[in-house]
Amino acid sequence: MIVQGDGTKPIYIQIAEWLETEILSENIKPDEKIYSQYQLAEMYNINPATAAKGLTILANEAVLYKKRGLGMFVSSKAKAIILKKRKGQTLKNLVTDLVSEAKRLDVSEAELIGMIKLANSQGEGK
Template sequence: MHYITLKDKGGEAVILDTDGMKPIYVQIAEWLETEILSGNIGSDEKIYSQYQLADMFNINPATAAKGLNILADENIVYKKRGLGMFVSPNGKAMILKKRKNQTLKKMIFELVREGKRLGVSRDELIDMIETAPNQWEEEGS
């Protein structure tokens, strides 16, 4: 397996999986979304250019541009001619809505499906979900 690792603005390790099923440009877009969600890049703040991303991750600038274009196509970022790309005023809200509607629903569907395969009742599954935050606190997450 091949990974690209760096530290983001918040000091967290960012890992891109170069051998994974998800294209690098999609991983770049998702990482930028996470940076916006975490507050490391705010509304109307300039985001990394395709060349900065290419340098940071040691990837082709065209690959980085594809990641940026995903966000532009979704109106999460906007272009200022000659200045670069900036986070839309409602970019964070758009990402939250997208991730709730796509990511969480998919995860919940998979969780329920796996629960059925394992014979876990609805009540057991709900209890597992409700106690999960307590387990995170106990494990120090």
């Protein structure tokens, strides 16, 4: 992951989203210790408080849990929590944007559904 400090999205959100993606990809597994705020700060050359803010978001969502004196760990329900959140927010926003763009380009609902089906069938081999 490359943290982008261009102002489009706060760095702490980028950190949280990157960790979510790592959990979804199973690069970080349930009950596995997560990077500390200091490790993240060093990895991405950011302030430890910024990294901590990203970790806190995930802890507040029950994606991560704290073990006093040991650090933060991935919750056993983390993947399900992230999937529910992303389906409810991210995917909904993408679909809304896609439908709006299709209307602007005069693409019919049937054409759009056809495009989605084609993209889905091409993506099965990935």
